[in-house]
Amino acid sequence: MANKIWVFIEQEKGNLAQPSLEALGEARRLAGSGGVTALLFGQNVGGLAPTLFAHGADEVLLADDATLAEFRVEAYGGLLLKLAREQQPEVVLAGATTRGRDVLGWAAVDLESGVLADVIALDYADGKLSATRPVYAGKLQSTVVAQRQPALASLRPRAFPKPEPDAARTGSVVSVAPALAEAELATKVVETVVEDGRVSLADARIIVSGGRGVGGPEGFAPVRALAETLGAAVGASRAAVDAGWIPYAHQVGQTGKTVSPDLYVAIGISGAIQHQAGMRSAKTIVAINKDPEAPIFKLARYGVVGDLFKVVPALTAEFKKRLGK
Amino acid sequence: MHIVVCVKQTPDSAAKVGVDGGKVSWGDASLVVNPWDEYAIEEAIRLKEKYGGKASAISMGPETAKDALKTCLAMGCDEAFLISDPALKGSDALATSYVLAKAIEKFGDVDVVLFGKQAIDGDTGLVPVAVARRLGWAPLTYIIKIAELDPAAKTIKVERLLEEGKQVVTSRLPAVISTVKDINEPRYPSFLGIRKSAKAVIPTWTAADLGCEPGKIGAAGSAMQWPQVNPLPTRQGTVEMIEGSPEEIAAKLADKLMSDKVI
Numbered sequence: 001m002a003n004k005i006w007v008f009i010e011q012e013k014g015n016l017a018q019p020s021l022e023a024l025g026e027a028r029r030l031a032g033s034g035g036v037t038a039l040l041f042g043q044n045v046g047g048l049a050p051t052l053f054a055h056g057a058d059e060v061l062l063a064d065d066a067t068l069a070e071f072r073v074e075a076y077g078g079l080l081l082k083l084a085r086e087q088q089p090e091v092v093l094a095g096a097t098t099r100g101r102d103v104l105g106w107a108a109v110d111l112e113s114g115v116l117a118d119v120i121a122l123d124y125a126d127g128k129l130s131a132t133r134p135v136y137a138g139k140l141q142s143t144v145v146a147q148r149q150p151a152l153a154s155l156r157p158r159a160f161p162k163p164e165p166d167a168a169r170t171g172s173v174v175s176v177a178p179a180l181a182e183a184e185l186a187t188k189v190v191e192t193v194v195e196d197g198r199v200s201l202a203d204a205r206i207i208v209s210g211g212r213g214v215g216g217p218e219g220f221a222p223v224r225a226l227a228e229t230l231g232a233a234v235g236a237s238r239a240a241v242d243a244g245w246i247p248y249a250h251q252v253g254q255t256g257k258t259v260s261p262d263l264y265v266a267i268g269i270s271g272a273i274q275h276q277a278g279m280r281s282a283k284t285i286v287a288i289n290k291d292p293e294a295p296i297f298k299l300a301r302y303g304v305v306g307d308l309f310k311v312v313p314a315l316t317a318e319f320k321k322r323l324g325k
Numbered sequence: 326m327h328i329v330v331c332v333k334q335t336p337d338s339a340a341k342v343g344v345d346g347g348k349v350s351w352g353d354a355s356l357v358v359n360p361w362d363e364y365a366i367e368e369a370i371r372l373k374e375k376y377g378g379k380a381s382a383i384s385m386g387p388e389t390a391k392d393a394l395k396t397c398l399a400m401g402c403d404e405a406f407l408i409s410d411p412a413l414k415g416s417d418a419l420a421t422s423y424v425l426a427k428a429i430e431k432f433g434d435v436d437v438v439l440f441g442k443q444a445i446d447g448d449t450g451l452v453p454v455a456v457a458r459r460l461g462w463a464p465l466t467y468i469i470k471i472a473e474l475d476p477a478a479k480t481i482k483v484e485r486l487l488e489e490g491k492q493v494v495t496s497r498l499p500a501v502i503s504t505v506k507d508i509n510e511p512r513y514p515s516f517l518g519i520r521k522s523a524k525a526v527i528p529t530w531t532a533a534d535l536g537c538e539p540g541k542i543g544a545a546g547s548a549m550q551w552p553q554v555n556p557l558p559t560r561q562g563t564v565e566m567i568e569g570s571p572e573e574i575a576a577k578l579a580d581k582l583m584s585d586k587v588i
Contacts, residue, residue, distance in 0.1 A: 070492070071492070073454060073466070074463075077458075105418070105450075106458050106464065108418075108419055114549040115451055117451055133448075134448065135446065135554065136336070136445070137338070137448065138557070139557065140342055140349065140555065142554045143552055143553040144549050145551075148548045186463035186500075187464070187494050189492060189493070190482070190493040190495055191493045192487070192493075193493070195490045200489060206587075230588065247507075248505075248506055248507040249486065254338050254360070255361065255506055256506070262587055263587045263588065272339075273338075274338050283587070287564070297564050301564065302565055302578060302582075303564040303566045304568075307571075314575035315574075315578060318572075319588070
């Protein structure tokens with residue numbers, strides 16, 4: 001019998017996306033004694049199957065084809081939809097990433113189902129999938145219940161633990177054919193430009209962010225230095241992005257990215273409500289600001305009132321010493 | 326070219342949103358055009374200015390959403406339509422995408438549909454891709470740049486913003502595009518635009534006007550329910566201030582973060 005819990009796996013040029021592994025871990029938990037099926041689409045990606053088994057999959061449905069070499073929602077969503085119709089899973093999970101959101105939204109239309117989007121907790125009982133998800137940019141939390149099957153859910157990156165791999169786990173690989181031929185696809189990918197060495201904000205365990213207080217583009221130098229020492233991603237407030245000091249891809253907040261790192265270091269960020277919306281689910285927040293009244297201190301675990309241009313380099317030097325860098 | 330921009334009215338992003346008697350409340354904060362949609366409106370107007378044709382704005386929502394549509398007109402859209410009907414209440418993203426697709430089909434001659442990447446209230450980001458699927462049009466989501474557009478050949482080249490970088494995509498038209506912030510700098514409505522929009526008549530389309538099947542809209546047409554909305558659990562603990570010289574602060578903070586096992 002087909003497995004009831006499925007996970008859509010994301011890879012870019014053979015690199016597995018961390019949110020997919022988190023989704024596998026959650027799928028394993030929801031499946032209980034049942035099996036978990038991972039959907040692996042791409043070109044020359046079959047080598048990833050053992051990693052998926054190690055992280056909780058029991059079966060991999062592998063589609064390996066030139067039409068799937070680059071992510072396209074038509075091709076990927078179309079195949080997910082076809083497989084779901086044939087095999088009728090009860091639940092399909094994905095990471096709440098640009099790809100995961102699109103694939104589930106696309107398939108939901110034809111499956112006449114809905115997506116529990118960007119959830120931070122899931123529960124599956126008596127055939128009903130329910131979830132908790134942030135709404136109003138994280139200012140509130142909503143309980144949502146899927147009324148139809150298959151229930152689709154996208155999982156907020158880092159809201160679910162990444163499972164410990166178990167190399168002893170194995171499973172079966174089943175090859176499947178793509179649903180659509182190249183001629184049936186409206187979009188063509190010309191190229192994917194990957195920014196080398198950039199730590200993805202959504203996946204980052206530590207984020208060091210700069211705001212208006214850094215004073216200019218060169219003010220991000222100490223922010224970057226600390227981030228590099230800690231192996232962290234660099235974030236920014238809207239004020240710094242709008243001023244043109246750092247590209248938009250770094251923006252954290254209501255009109256930027258929502259992040260949930262273990263540690264968020266807010267440097268020269270006052271903590272406007274829109275910024276808080278993007279980072280308040282960080283486990284530990286450190287605020288460094290010259291204004292003792294800055295709202296960010298209300299969220300912070302540790303606060304420093306002082307000159308960031310003195311405190312941050314001192315912190316970088318201290319961690320270099322302690323981390324042996 | 327006929328460009329349609331879909332907008333939603335939301336509470337202002339600075340609103341202190343809370344829960345009152347099980348319902349979401351935002352006090353006396355104003356209702357605005359969903360901030361993400363401003364980029365879509367701007368792009369719709371730019372496409373019209375560059376290639377000629379017409380930019381139409383549509384919004385599904387209560388009567389008050391006409392104010393959001395007036396903002397679209399004041400910025401430079403040519404016409405606006407409100408989709409409003411008690412039967413639409415309780416629509417989820419699936420049902421909403423059905424209604425919007427019906428409205429877009431009603432125009433009959435649309436080349437490009439624009440959305441903001443998501444609305445700041447529901448935050449699902451599902452509607453643009455679902456509308457594309459319903460219409461059978463090209464899905465172009467998270468767009469930071471429209472690099473080329475050929476209205477005669479009906480082709481487009483765009484850049485998409487992904488987690489790890491950019492994806493350059495070519496496609497045929499018609500297409501459904503969702504925009505992200507980097508795509509442009511939305512203009513402010515002009516004085517003349519505001520005066521014109523104040524007098525504009527915004528027609529209302531009902532579900533029946535769009536030919537919607539009753540079973541596909543509202544709560545009945547939705548695949549999910551949201552029985553409860555709760556305020557956030559309050560963050561535990563209060564801030565511990567670290568003081569001293571920069572070097573002392575650095576040493577103390579490093580001690581704490583390492584003993585907390587955060588680093």
